[in-house]
Every structure is written in C-alpha cells, then in structure tokens.
Amino acid sequence: MCGIVGIIGNRVVSGRIVDALKRLEYRGYDSTGIATLIDGRIERRRAEGKLRSLEARLEREPLDGVIGIGHTRWATHGRPNETNAHPHVTDRLAVVHNGIIENFRQLRDELEGAGARFESDTDTEVVAHLISHAMSAGLDPVAAVTTILPRLRGAFALAILFQGRGDLLIGARRGSPLAVGHGEGEMFLGSDALALAPFTDMITYLDEGDIAVLSQTSLRIIDEAGSEAERPSQQIQTGAFMAEKGNFRHFMAKEIHEQPEVVARTLAHYVDMAEGVTNFPGGEGVDWTKLSRITISACGTAFYAGLVAKYWFERFARIPVEIDVASEFRYRDAPLEENGLMIVVSQSGETADTLASLRYARDNGQTILSVVNVPTSSIARESHAIAPTLAGPEIGVASTKAFTCQLTVLFALAIQAGRARGKLDAAREGALVSALMSVPALMNEAMKREPEIERLARELSKARDVLYLGRGTSYPMALEGALKLKEISYIHAEGYAAGELKHGPIALIDESVPVIVVAPHDEVFEKTISNMQEVAARGGRIILITDAKGAAAAGVETIATLVMPDVDPVVAPIVYALPIQMIAYHTAVFMGKDVDQPRNLAKSVTVE
Numbered sequence: 180m181c182g183i184v185g186i187i188g189n190r191v192v193s194g195r196i197v198d199a200l201k202r203l204e205y206r207g208y209d210s211t212g213i214a215t216l217i218d219g220r221i222e223r224r225r226a227e228g229k230l231r232s233l234e235a236r237l238e239r240e241p242l243d244g245v246i247g248i249g250h251t252r253w254a255t256h257g258r259p260n261e262t263n264a265h266p267h268v269t270d271r272l273a274v275v276h277n278g279i280i281e282n283f284r285q286l287r288d289e290l291e292g293a294g295a296r297f298e299s300d301t302d303t304e305v306v307a308h309l310i311s312h313a314m315s316a317g318l319d320p321v322a323a324v325t326t327i328l329p330r331l332r333g334a335f336a337l338a339i340l341f342q343g344r345g346d347l348l349i350g351a352r353r354g355s356p357l358a359v360g361h362g363e364g365e366m367f368l369g370s371d372a373l374a375l376a377p378f379t380d381m382i383t384y385l386d387e388g389d390i391a392v393l394s395q396t397s398l399r400i401i402d403e404a405g406s407e408a409e410r411p412s413q414q415i416q417t418g419a420f421m422a423e424k425g426n427f428r429h430f431m432a433k434e435i436h437e438q439p440e441v442v443a444r445t446l447a448h449y450v451d452m453a454e455g456v457t458n459f460p461g462g463e464g465v466d467w468t469k470l471s472r473i474t475i476s477a478c479g480t481a482f483y484a485g486l487v488a489k490y491w492f493e494r495f496a497r498i499p500v501e502i503d504v505a506s507e508f509r510y511r512d513a514p515l516e517e518n519g520l521m522i523v524v525s526q527s528g529e530t531a532d533t534l535a536s537l538r539y540a541r542d543n544g545q546t547i548l549s550v551v552n553v554p555t556s557s558i559a560r561e562s563h564a565i566a567p568t569l570a571g572p573e574i575g576v577a578s579t580k581a582f583t584c585q586l587t588v589l590f591a592l593a594i595q596a597g598r599a600r601g602k603l604d605a606a607r608e609g610a611l612v613s614a615l616m617s618v619p620a621l622m623n624e625a626m627k628r629e630p631e632i633e634r635l636a637r638e639l640s641k642a643r644d645v646l647y648l649g650r651g652t653s654y655p656m657a658l659e660g661a662l663k664l665k666e667i668s669y670i671h672a673e674g675y676a677a678g679e680l681k682h683g684p685i686a687l688i689d690e691s692v693p694v695i696v697v698a699p700h701d702e703v704f705e706k707t708i709s710n711m712q713e714v715a716a717r718g719g720r721i722i723l724i725t726d727a728k729g730a731a732a733a734g735v736e737t738i739a740t741l742v743m744p745d746v747d748p749v750v751a752p753i754v755y756a757l758p759i760q761m762i763a764y765h766t767a768v769f770m771g772k773d774v775d776q777p778r779n780l781a782k783s784v785t786v787e
C-alpha cells in the first residue's frame with residue numbers, strides 16, 4: 180500500500196504534491212510526508228495521521244522547491260508516528276517507498292555494521308542507506324540505484340530525490356505499481372495515473388523491474404537486465420477532477436446510492452437489451468467451450484463476489500469452479516489443469532496477493548480473465564482478457580458499488596459461458612438476462628428501506644457481536660455483511676452458512692447477539708427459516724432481510740424485518756447487497772466512526 184508521488188518541475192511543487200497525495204490517501208493514511216530541494220539541500224516536513232496534519236504543518240512551515248517527493252503511509256514496519264513517516268533521508272538523498280523489503284533486517288544489520296545510523300523502524304530506511312553507501316563508494320546516483328536494487332527482496336515502488344541534483348528524480352518498481360507522467364517542461368511519478376490527473380494525462384507505465392530516470396524534460400528507462408528500454412506512453416482518461424461527495428456526508432453513502440446507475444451502466448456493456456442476450460466485448464481470448472475448470476481468486480469483498488459467482492457458473496454453465504482467497508491460493512502450489520481459466524476479481528487491480536495468484540496461474544498455463552474496475556491497473560494489463568466493471572472511481576475504503584458491479588459482470592459472464600457450452604437455451608438465457616435487467620430498478624426500491632435501517636442501526640450499535648446467516652448465494656452475502664460491519668463500525672461480526680450454525684456457532688447465541696438472516700424467498704428459504712427457528716428458540720434477536728413472501732412465511736418473531744422488493748432469487752445477491760451495506764454504514768455513522776477511512780485499512784492493498 181502507501182501512495183508515492185514525485186515532481187521534477189519548473190515551479191513550486193509542495194502544494195501539488197499534497198494535491199496528488201489527496202488522491203492517493205486511499206492507499207493509506209497513517210502518516211504523510213514530503214521532501215523538496217531548496218538551494219540543493221533536502222528539506223522535509225512529516226506528520227503523523229492524515230494528510231490534513233501535514234497540510235497544517237506546511238501552513239506553519241511552508242516548503243519551497245521545484246523538485247520533490249511525497250508519501251502517504253500504511254504502516255507495515257514500525258508504528259505510524261512521525262519518525263517512521265516517509266521520506267527517509269541520508270545526507271545524500273530522500274526516498275519514499277510503497278511495498279515491503281523482506282530482507283530489511285539482514286540489510287540493516289549489515290549497514291549498521293558498516294557504520295550507518297538508522298532513525299526509524301521502517302524497512303524503507305535500508306534503501307536510503309544502501310544507495311548512500313554505494314554513492315560513497317564512488318557510484319553516481321543512477322549506478323548506485325541500479326546496483327543496489329537486486330539486493331532487495333520483496334515488493335517496492337520507490338521515488339528518490341538527491342541532494343544537490345535539481346535535475347534528477349529516480350523511480351523504480353518491482354511488484355508495486357508506478358506510473359510516469361509527462362508534463363510541459365515537467366515530469367511526474369505517481370503510484371497511479373489518477374494521482375497525476377491534475378497535471379497530465381500522458382502516462383508511461385513502468386514494467387516490472389524498471390528504473391525510471393527523470394529530468395524536467397526527459398525520461399530514460401533501464402530494465403531489470405540493466406538495458407535501456409522503451410515503454411509506450413498513452414493518453415489516459417481518468418478525469419482531472421477529484422471525485423466529489425456531492426450532497427452526501429461520506430463517499431460510502433454516495434457510492435451506495437450510485438449503485439442503480441453504475442450497475443445499469445455495467446450491465447448495458449454486457450447485455451444486448453434488444454435481443455435479450457449477453458455480450459462480452461473483448462472476450463475473444465476466452466473459449467468457454469474448451470474449459471475444464473474455472474479457478475477464481477480474489478481478496479475480501481471481491482472474493483465474496485467470486486463466491487457468489489461460483490454458484491452461477493456451476494449452475495448455468497456446469498463448469499466446476501474452485502475458489503480461494505488469493506493470499507492462500509498463491510502459496511499452496513495448487514495443481515492447475517490444462518484448458519483452465521482463472522478469473523481474478525479486483526476493484527483496484529493492484530491487490531498484491533491477487534496479482535501474485537494471477538501470475539502463478541498464468542505461469543501454469545491458465546487463461547486469465549480479470550474482472551477489474553481500473554482498466555489501466557497491473558492486473559488488467561497482465562490478463563489475457565478483461566471484463567471491466569464500470570463502477571467509476573470508488574473512494575470509500577469499504578467496497579460497495581464495485582462489489583455489485585462485479586456481481587453484475589460475473590452474472591453476465593456465467594450466462595455467456597452457459598450459452599457457449601450449450602447448457603442454457605435461448606429461453607433460459609432470455610429469462611436470466613431479463614432478471615439482470617430488472618436489478619437497477621429493484622435497487623432503487625431496496626434503497627427505500629434506508630429510514631428503517633437507520634433506526635435499526637441505533638440498536639445494532641449497542642451490540643458487541645453480530646452474526647450473519649445465509650444459505651446458497653446468501654451465504655457469501657452473510658460473509659460480506661459481516662465484513663462490512665466489522666471494518667467500518669469495529670463491532671465484531673461473523674458470517675456463517677445457516678446450516679453450519681448448529682455445528683458450533685450456535686453456542687454464541689443469547690439475547691445480546693443480534694442475528695441478521697439474509698433469506699430471499701428462494702429454494703432454500705425453508706431450510707434457512709428452520710435455522711432461524713433454532714436461533715429464536717435460544718433467545719436470539721433476529722433481523723430478517725427477505726421479500727414479502729418470505730416475511731409472510733417466516734413465522735418467527737424478529738426485532739426487524741426488512742422487506743426487499745420481489746426479485747428473481749437468481750439475482751437476489753445484487754439487490755440484497757444494498758441493505759447489507761446500509762446496515763454497516765448507518766451503524767458506523769451512528770457510532771461516530773470514520774466510515775470512509777476506517778482505522779488500519781487502506782483501499783488498495785499492495786503488500787502481501
């Protein structure tokens with residue numbers, strides 16, 4: 180994680196670095212810092228906490244300089260205090276880093292043995308000292324960086340500023356993303372193109388292992404083998420404006436409310452509405468007919484989208500689907516069959532574990548299809564085919580609209596696969612497509628439950644633990660509900676398959692534990708209701724999310740029943756995501772939590 184930015188410019192840079200960091204705060208917000216060159220000397224300002232603390236500091240102690248680097252941190256090594264905030268400096272250079280240097284302990288011991296004095300607990304500081312050390316041995320900055328990078332194990336993106344060198348900024352990447360921006364007599368480095376959007380839309384993405392040597396007017400790239408390399412520049416369309424909250428209090432609220440619109444936009448990309456069939460523009464690389472198996476890999480909320488999709492692919496296309504969280508999949512040496520497809524699901528397209536799973540699968544002969552929200556991301560660029568989610572920038576740390584767009588895309592792809600494999604006839608495809616097309620309107624209906632949910636949130640805010648239950652595709656929704664609640668309200672919550680309750684978790688039930696049951700009136704409804712009865716019999720306080728038929732049939736006392744519109748159960752997860760998100764949101768807001776930037780989290784998880 181962490182966001183890094185660098186500007187080698189022709190006018191004062193500190194304000195613009197702060198502006199770029201604002202766009203990168205989604206990558207972490209434990210501490211921030213900036214360094215510039217003033218009369219050839221490195222000057223820095225750092226602050227614990229969010230960017231506004233650094234801004235306040237800069238107001239008190241402004242920083243001039245037309246070349247500089249900046250950082251917003253998500254702590255990995257060392258507490259999130261000012262001493263550990265980047266940039267880290269020596270008497271020769273300043274460096275900002277995103278990623279983890281895995282062998283930092285060994286390098287630090289070696290450097291300390293050679294007389295280096297460390298100020299912080301970070302892994303990053305070893306990079307500063309290694310480069311300094313190489314320069315003391317007579318190497319120039321570029322040679323020093325090129326020499327020391329092979330000694331670093333792990334993932335990194337770096338931006339480095341050198342004392343006395345107003346004409347030089349060096350960037351490097353391995354495992355973590357880094358983009359170069361081309362301006363008018365100025366050049367930029369940034370963790371993503373969005374950060375650089377106010378300055379330029381002309382971007383060069385660095386490849387794995389690249390070193391970028393920037394002056395005000397030139398870019399030189401040295402590849403991993405030490406050779407000069409060319410990388411294409413491209414004009415990108417990120418929109419130079421920062422996503423705005425509009426009339427909403429939080430980005431998360433705005434993003435929840437945007438869902439009918441963005442889901443409609445996404446499904447329009449995959450559905451030929453006139454014909455009632457699905458399309459997959461750009462999907463030529465995927466031959467559904469030849470597949471022996473699909474493997475899905477993702478993290479967090481994106482993983483739950485994949486878990487729902489497993490039900491859809493198996494049901495519509497009769498393809499066996501294996502799914503695993505990326506952090507486990509990548510290390511378990513999974514055997515992958517010939518003619519296998521890996522689907523990776525990611526909002527950011529930069530999640531380190533998901534990217535590593537992709538690379539493992541690609542190296543093992545799998546076709547890679549990525550369902551991503553950022554089409555210029557590393558995951559998108561390394562895939563054979565991309566199925567974009569058109570959710571637009573998601574700023575709130577808790578994923579909402581990206582999730583429902585992922586579900587929309589995966590549903591359309593499962594229909595595609597079913598048709599291609601001869602498992603769905605035209606009538607069934609038409610019925611599924613029309614169920615999908617009904618979703619945006621039903622989401623608008625579901626949104627009307629918000630005032631009830633707001634009242635319910637007061638009750639939930641008193642709970643220490645909350646359980647979520649569901650069966651079938653409602654099981655991943657129970658997992659997602661629990662994740663959403665715990666990540667923004669800090670209330671302990673767990674999701675369970677409803678039938679699994681009696682195998683252990685039922686021991687937790689008493690009157691202090693609210694149990695949220697996700698149960699559209701589908702083919703497993705009665706089974707779920709039996710499990711709900713078991714909860715009620717033990718004094719559990721039930722909140723039931725169902726439809727009118729389900730509410731009428733449940734016959735169990737609840738503290739609240741949220742009645743969703745009638746929805747074809749097959750697309751229920753996409754609609755039921757809304758009350759689940761709103762429950763978490765309103766509970767956290769009622770408790771006064773920072774819902775857009777919850778503690779310890781970051782939006783883009785580029786470390787393992």
Ligand code: F6R
Nearest residue numbers: 479480481525526527530577578
């Ligand atoms: C939870 C959440 C995370 C992400 C996960 C994967 O609300 O946002 O669990 O879903 O970190 O991130 P992406 O989708 O960017 O790969």
